Amino acid sequence: MRILLLIPIALLTGCITQPQTYAPPVQREPVLDGQAPKPPKHILQMSDRETDAYIVQDIPRGSADPWRWTGKRPTVRMFVGDPNGLKLTADYSIAEATFKDTGPVKLTFYVNDKPLATVDEKEHGVKHFEKPIPREMLKASADNLFAIEIDKVWIAKQDGAHLGFILASIGLAPVNPSSKETTH
Amino acid sequence: MAVLLIVVSALASVLAAASFGALLISQLRLPLFRQERGVIAFILGAGCMSLIVFAMCAAHIYYRGVILAVGLAAILFAWYRGALWNRETPAFGPLDKFERALLVLFVPFVVLYLANAIAPETSPDGSSYHLGIIAHYVRAHGFVPLHTTVYSSLSEGVELIYMVAFTFGRHSAGALVHLIFFSAAAWLMVCFGRRTGQTKAAIAASFLFYASPIAGVDGSSAYIDCATAAILFTVFYLLYVWRTIEESNGLLIAAGLLCGYAFAAKYTAGIIVLYALVLVVAKARRLRPALIVAACAIVLSAPWLLKNWHYTGNPLSPFFNRIFPNPYVHVQWEEDYKQYFKTYDMKDLRMIPWDATVTGNDLGGLLGPVFLLTPLALLGLRRADVRHLWLAGLVCLIPYPLNIGTRFLILALPFFALALTETIAMANVRVLLPVLMLAHGLLSWPRTPPGLLSLYAGATWRLVHVPFKQALRIEPEERYLARTQVGYLKARLIDKLVPRGEIVFSLSPVLDSYTTHEVAVFFQSAFGEDMADLLFTGQKTDRQAVRLMRFRIPPTSLQRIRVEQTATVGAGEQWAVSELRLFNGGHELPRDPAWRLTAVPNWWDVQSAFDNSRVTRWRTQQRARPGDYIEVDLPAPQTIDQVDVETSADNWMTRIRLLGAESPAASLKLLTDKIEELPIKPQPYARRMVTLEMAARGVHYLLIDPVDYGARDIFEDPEVWGLKELGQVGENGARLYHIEPLAPAKATQ
Numbered sequence: 001m002r003i004l005l006l007i008p009i010a011l012l013t014g015c016i017t018q019p020q021t022y023a024p025p026v027q028r029e030p031v032l033d034g035q036a037p038k039p040p041k042h043i044l045q046m047s048d049r050e051t052d053a054y055i056v057q058d059i060p061r062g063s064a065d066p067w068r069w070t071g072k073r074p075t076v077r078m079f080v081g082d083p084n085g086l087k088l089t090a091d092y093s094i095a096e097a098t099f100k101d102t103g104p105v106k107l108t109f110y111v112n113d114k115p116l117a118t119v120d121e122k123e124h125g126v127k128h129f130e131k132p133i134p135r136e137m138l139k140a141s142a143d144n145l146f147a148i149e150i151d152k153v154w155i156a157k158q159d160g161a162h163l164g165f166i167l168a169s170i171g172l173a174p175v176n177p178s179s180k181e182t183t184h
Numbered sequence: 185m186a187v188l189l190i191v192v193s194a195l196a197s198v199l200a201a202a203s204f205g206a207l208l209i210s211q212l213r214l215p216l217f218r219q220e221r222g223v224i225a226f227i228l229g230a231g232c233m234s235l236i237v238f239a240m241c242a243a244h245i246y247y248r249g250v251i252l253a254v255g256l257a258a259i260l261f262a263w264y265r266g267a268l269w270n271r272e273t274p275a276f277g278p279l280d281k282f283e284r285a286l287l288v289l290f291v292p293f294v295v296l297y298l299a300n301a302i303a304p305e306t307s308p309d310g311s312s313y314h315l316g317i318i319a320h321y322v323r324a325h326g327f328v329p330l331h332t333t334v335y336s337s338l339s340e341g342v343e344l345i346y347m348v349a350f351t352f353g354r355h356s357a358g359a360l361v362h363l364i365f366f367s368a369a370a371w372l373m374v375c376f377g378r379r380t381g382q383t384k385a386a387i388a389a390s391f392l393f394y395a396s397p398i399a400g401v402d403g404s405s406a407y408i409d410c411a412t413a414a415i416l417f418t419v420f421y422l423l424y425v426w427r428t429i430e431e432s433n434g435l436l437i438a439a440g441l442l443c444g445y446a447f448a449a450k451y452t453a454g455i456i457v458l459y460a461l462v463l464v465v466a467k468a469r470r471l472r473p474a475l476i477v478a479a480c481a482i483v484l485s486a487p488w489l490l491k492n493w494h495y496t497g498n499p500l501s502p503f504f505n506r507i508f509p510n511p512y513v514h515v516q517w518e519e520d521y522k523q524y525f526k527t528y529d530m531k532d533l534r535m536i537p538w539d540a541t542v543t544g545n546d547l548g549g550l551l552g553p554v555f556l557l558t559p560l561a562l563l564g565l566r567r568a569d570v571r572h573l574w575l576a577g578l579v580c581l582i583p584y585p586l587n588i589g590t591r592f593l594i595l596a597l598p599f600f601a602l603a604l605t606e607t608i609a610m611a612n613v614r615v616l617l618p619v620l621m622l623a624h625g626l627l628s629w630p631r632t633p634p635g636l637l638s639l640y641a642g643a644t645w646r647l648v649h650v651p652f653k654q655a656l657r658i659e660p661e662e663r664y665l666a667r668t669q670v671g672y673l674k675a676r677l678i679d680k681l682v683p684r685g686e687i688v689f690s691l692s693p694v695l696d697s698y699t700t701h702e703v704a705v706f707f708q709s710a711f712g713e714d715m716a717d718l719l720f721t722g723q724k725t726d727r728q729a730v731r732l733m734r735f736r737i738p739p740t741s742l743q744r745i746r747v748e749q750t751a752t753v754g755a756g757e758q759w760a761v762s763e764l765r766l767f768n769g770g771h772e773l774p775r776d777p778a779w780r781l782t783a784v785p786n787w788w789d790v791q792s793a794f795d796n797s798r799v800t801r802w803r804t805q806q807r808a809r810p811g812d813y814i815e816v817d818l819p820a821p822q823t824i825d826q827v828d829v830e831t832s833a834d835n836w837m838t839r840i841r842l843l844g845a846e847s848p849a850a851s852l853k854l855l856t857d858k859i860e861e862l863p864i865k866p867q868p869y870a871r872r873m874v875t876l877e878m879a880a881r882g883v884h885y886l887l888i889d890p891v892d893y894g895a896r897d898i899f900e901d902p903e904v905w906g907l908k909e910l911g912q913v914g915e916n917g918a919r920l921y922h923i924e925p926l927a928p929a930k931a932t933q
Contacts, residue, residue: 079900
């Protein structure tokens with residue numbers, strides 16, 4: 001009987017493993033400069049169907065064209081992990097057709113509803129904006145709101161549509177530390 | 185055609201099992217009546233067949249042709265020997281009209297369960313691991329180590345019977361086999377009443393069991409609880425025959441085998457051997473009958489212990505990992521797992537009876553409100569039969585505190601149902617049992633009207649409809665699954681886009697049985713937890729090496745260097761070391777392949793602290809304890825004046841000290857416990873580093889669901905992770921990514 005009891009105990013204790021030793025593994029290269037992809041960027045292209053998921057207001061959804069008409073205050077939301085060293089960037093156009101009626105317009109760029117910059121557009125045509133965002137304007141590891149407000153909208157006579165400007169892209173990009181980027 | 189294949193596969197598997205059982209019953213000359221013989225033959229034979237399938241899987245000869253030949257041979261041999269059907273076998277007398285009328289109440293539930301069992305399998309555990317694991321075995325023609333899921337270490341005695349049916353009839357055939365187990369248990373309960381002279385009470389008890397909402401939803405899917413209940417009740421039944429009719433060794437052998445099969449079905453069900461041994465010793469007043477039971481129990485239970493020992497080093501995996509430490513299940517996982525299942529996060533455990541019988545809100549299902557009457561069965565304790573039922577039921581409940589989910593009560597349900605109805609029958613009020621049955625039926629029927637279940641049981645796990653269209657495949661299986669199961673769509677996406685043999689890592693469960701790939705879900709294995717830790721480290725800098733603990737000592741010749749943890753920390757806090765570096769004169773000692781590294785506990789991961797990566801780390805994988813250590817043994821003594829321990833910022837309570845010795849034989853001495861703490865800048869490319877590390881560990885594909893932790897970060901910029909999106913489930917569903925390798929030209933830099 002004792003032997004019968006001892007057999008399973010012996011079997012079970014025989015299973016117990018002792019700490020083992022290992023050689024150092026293949027050494028990883030901790031610095032991936034030159035090999036790694038670029039640092040995070042968040043550029044919403046209007047031609048991208050996924051952009052719809054980021055629109056908060058005043059940008060039509062469902063379009064696959066490379067640009068979209070905006071309303072008075074197009075707004076998008078984007079996730080920001082590390083708020084350091086980012087700039088707001090936008091590609092847009094002031095349409096000649098609306099400019100004829102509105103004349104020069106002012107565009108104010110907002111980050112989380114706080115103004116980042118105001119730009120006077122005295123001519124129609126293709127425009128580009130970029131400006132570093134102070135760290136304190138951004139929320140880390142959270143959604144942030146980015147908006148561009150135009151002071152005068154063009155109202156279509158046929159259907160009463162309110163048109164602002166033509167947006168091609170908006171987003172965040174890393175500030176290049178070697179350049180003196182301030183405004184557009 | 186599909187339905188026919190499902191039904192034929194299930195029935196053929198059951199018939200094959202019954203043939204093994206019938207041959208054994210004939211050989212053992214068990215004194216059974218015709219009505220009970222077939223059912224016991226199936227359950228006993230399932231145990232035997234599971235052992236045969238186990239042996240085939242272990243030998244890697246599980247092929248369709250082989251199992252078909254074995255099954256057919258068993259059926260033909262049993263038929264030839266007259267074991268399957270014998271006119272000379274005595275039978276119970278016919279049921280009276282009233283009893284037959286009571287049996288009519290079963291009909292709607294049989295239809296309900298048949299439709300749900302034959303309909304495409306969608307149950308959470310059934311369609312994931314119960315069938316998912318055996319699907320891997322079928323493809324591999326035998327057992328394969330599946331270290332991506334701890335569930336592969338659980339005993340699978342019932343699943344191996346599903347496996348036979350699954351091989352030919354796929355998922356629903358497996359579920360149908362379970363329904364046959366379930367129905368067999370219910371029928372055996374009726375037979376028990378025939379033997380005890382309590383037929384009406386037994387029919388009522390059988391109905392309480394069969395119509396119970398939790399038993400119904402479990403028993404008509406590819407779970408195993410009702411099958412396990414059937415095994416347990418058969419043990420009880422055979423021992424009843426042994427103690428009341430004939431004290432034969434044959435009955436003890438059969439009961440012993442089934443005790444082993446209970447363990448093979450579910451670890452905790454192995455507790456029935458306790459009941460068997462106590463009963464046999466008490467009745468026989470000798471040890472030999474108990475030894476027969478124990479020895480036979482070992483025959484069917486030991487293979488599972490050996491399988492685990494072979495594959496994981498822990499015979500009782502995925503539990504007891506402190507006693508049998510192994511790289512496949514973390515101790516912390518086990519403790520968290522146990523802690524959760526002890527409470528299910530219920531605020532007041534006194535509500536268990538109410539939740540388990542009426543609402544099912546917290547415990548994942550309900551037995552039915554009539555089971556609130558169970559305490560009444562205490563009044564029946566003056567009857568010997570009822571006392572035995574109570575004893576068996578209570579023994580089956582011994583493991584219940586370890587997992588208080590309602591379905592874990594199913595194992596004891598037949599005993600308490602019988603005890604209750606036999607007690608009620610003692611009142612000699614003819615109408616009571618039919619009223620109880622009718623009330624239970626109405627309270628348990630899912631459709632309203634006439635059923636009431638949906639009126640009081642909310643979103644708990646239960647059957648909700650009679651899916652005729654799906655059962656008959658009027659709505660094709662593919663369409664139904666795609667319409668109702670996101671997990672199925674994920675599985676199909678994986679099969680479509682991921683090359684054969686590749687593991688997919690996912691933070692959320694997938695219906696594993698519908699994909700041919702191994703899916704490492706993060707909470708289902710040590711491997712998955714390690715992958716998740718890496719992924720989260722990419723986003724959370726506090727998991728990276730951001731703290732440097734520096735020991736400075738006078739230049740000393742050392743061959744062994746040990747860093748030891750000394751503090752008693754809070755629950756769940758682990759000690760982590762991202763990198764351990766040795767210095768002399770300001771220069772780091774290059775890591776030599778001749779170095780020997782170890783750690784306690786979790787020595788398997790020690791290389792993560794010596795891989796020169798600040799996004800990987802060795803962790804204790806359990807609450808840090810004083811005496812835990814990480815150690816380097818050098819091939820020869822070297823002068824050392826500084827030891828750097830790089831660690832993460834999520835183990836603040838740990839304290840460390842430096843020990844060393846001049847030679848392997850010398851005892852360790854304290855060198856210093858003073859540390860200089862310095863910050864380390866987080867890794868700028870942590871995201872990419874973790875995906876490269878995942879790839880280095882064999883994971884090249886990630887499935888990320890929008891609800892997963894950190895999903896947004898990946899969705900917003902997969903490129904920064906080095907991920908390429910391959911596909912997506914629906915418009916806003918999970919996305920499948922491939923971890924891109926470094927560009928060859930740059931990788932050689």
